[in-house]
Amino acid sequence: VVEGDFAYIANREYGLLVLDISDPANIAEVSSYSDADSYTRSLAIQGNYAYLCDATKSIQVVDITDPHNPVGGARIDVEYPAYKARCNGNRMYIGLTANGMGIADLSDPAIPALINSIDPANGSTEDIGVYGDVAYIADNETGVHVYDISDELNPIRLSKLFAAGPLTDMKIHDDMVFITAQDGGVHFLDISDHTYPVRLASMAVHSSVYGVDYHDQLLYLAHWDGGITVNSAADPLNATAIGLYNDGLRYGRIIYRDGYAYAAAYQDGFHIFTVSNPQSPAPVYQNRFLSNTQDVDVANGYAYVCDYRNGVVIFDVADPANPDSLTLVPFNEQTRCVAVDGNRMAVLTKDPGFQLVDITDKTNPVKQGSHSFGTQPRDLDFEGDRIVFVDNVEGVALLDISNPASPEVLFEDDLHVKAYRVRLIGDTLYVASQNSGISIYRLLVTTGIEEIPSASTALLHPVYPNPAAGSVSLTYSLETAGTITIAVYDQLGRKVRTLHQGTMQRGTHSERLDLTGLPAGVYSVVLNAGTERAVQKVILR
Structure with a gap:
């Protein structure tokens, strides 16, 4: 922590370093x-006092x-090792590794008094944050728990933001994101409001999912x-598998095109399935000669398949049951990802990294800039003349490829997450990470990116419970007094309930919202x- 001309450092077994x-x-x-016998893990400063978080409780x-x-x-003795501390006015909030968050009174800063603690789950607290009367407790197993702490002795749980486990893939369609998790399951997120992505539902599956595509209300996993598997996704609340082909192989990326699914099967090569009958997906082609298939893209009758040790193999798939291998585009080391746009192919490898290839002549591709x-x-x-790619360690890079021979770096940014999947739509960047869920960023081409913030002066907290039946608890915060309206709309945009219309004072307010009589949706x-x-x-059930 930096205060004036001094930096205060939590120095583990050596305590505080100034x-x-x-x-x-x-x-x-x-x-x-x-x-x-102390072990300082973190610290907070308020006035003339430093508060050292000690692993010895x-x-x-x-x-x-x-x-x-x-x-x-x-x-101050606490029940579990103190991991983080945040000071705000005459309050200190303490992250406890196995017991959520403690609240301490700093009215006498020399002798803080523990008031209460909030324990949302049996996981491990990774971080805490407080905004006004709302506390956020990040648990490494169960997600982010949100509490109204306006009454510190009786905190009210408002909601829980989901944690899907390590993410493996994502597909964006209109205002919906489908994300897959290594520990199994598919999660449906509504991103119509980027500041408040909402998980609508989750679908359990029979084994871990590493790839997803979407077409015409069907998910291909x-x-x-x-x-x-082929899965019905017309209604996220009732999504279910309708077709399965289980050969026990390990599949990664999957792409749907015109009644066929193209899948990368790692050590078992490149496979094509007919899915014209969603209830009965069946293989029509299997190429097991590729050494380690990492990725696949399909465009305009051609398939581009990443062979980890050799490069990208281009197939003519005009007849998906009888593909014709046209050529191999060799790379030096670890060919990981491929994407195609018109006559341009972009490839990610360990060396040289990003490579742009002219594929106008599919039998004689020409490497361009890197x-x-x-x-x-x-x-x-x-995205047009821009290409974005992510690295598990270094973060994200955005390039202008209008001059293919010499790509221009627009920005590079360390996202502080293990980035795994990326999508660029207009000036919005979606990044799925292995350890931090999905982040949404706004592109600022001259300065890089900024994470899209939450709403500012009028903060509507997630409703609880969600999904719900009957009524829900609604909490909102106003920075200034004024006239407000709170209403409920269905998916067709029709107003179905008005909760409040009138003047409200600044501060945090909680009300019950009665949804009785409304159909599920x-x-x-x-x-x-x-x-x-x-x-x-x-979501009303």
Whole structure:
């Protein structure tokens, strides 16, 4: 934590380290503080006090009035090791590794008093955050739990933001995102409001899913050790498998085109299935000679298949049952991903990284410009003359390829997540990570990207419970007093309920929303406050 000319560092078994950073070119250690058997994992500062989060189940108070001579003071005992601390006014919020979040009173900053704790789940708290009267507790097993803490002794759980486990693929169609998880399942997200993506439903499947495509209300899934399935997705609340071909192979990427599914089967090559009858998918072609098939794309009667050790094989699939192998585009090392747009093919490899290829002549492709980026390439996507790709370690890169021989780097950004899949639609970037769910970014070409923030002055929190039956709890926060309306709309945009219309004071408000009598389905709860508008989706069963 930086305060004025000093930086305060949580130094593990050595406690607190204080640096003088008044001259950034000559940073100097000025003091330290440690207590026997302590292990400082994090810290927070409020006024003249530092609060050290200790793995030995306590918060150590240190007086830093004189940064050159920190003095230890009181110690707050907590039930579990303290992981994070956040100070806000006369309150301190403490992340407890196995017990959610503690709340402490800092009215006397030298002797904090523990008021209460919130334990949402039996997982492990990774981080905490507080906005006004709303607390967010990130649990590494069960997602983000949201609480109204306006009454600290009786916190009210508002909602839980989903955690799907390590994500493996995603498909975006209109305002819907279909995401697949390594631990099994497909999750349906409504992204009509980018600031509040809403999980509408989840579908259980028979084995882990590594690939997904969507066409005409059907989902095509590639399973690890479980073949491929065709699934009805017309109603997210009742999505179900309707067709299965299970040969026990490990499938990754899957692409639907004109009644056929094209699938990468890793060590078992490249396979094509007829899915003209969704209830009975069946193989029509199997190529097991490819050494390690990582990815596949299909465009204009040709299939482009990544062979991990050799390069990209181009097939003529005018007759999917009898593909004709045209050529191999060789690469030096680890061919991971391929995407095709017109006569351009983009390939991700470990070396050289990104490679653009002219495929006007499918039998004689010509390599053009390249760009080195990262060591663990994962995915890429086209959008006109722009191409975006992600690396598991380095993050994301966006290139202008209007000059194919010399791609121009628009930006590179470390996203601080293990990026696994990426999609670029207009100026919006969607990134699925193995460890942090889905992030949505707005492209700012001159400066890079910014993560799309939540609504500002009028904050409508997720309803609880969701899905629901009968009535739900609705909480919203206003920064200024004013006239508001809260109404419920069906999927056709018709108003079906009005909850509130009139003047409200600033602050956080909670009300019950009665949905009795409405048919099952997805509804939008809309808050209008002056020029601000906030929307939350609710599923009524």
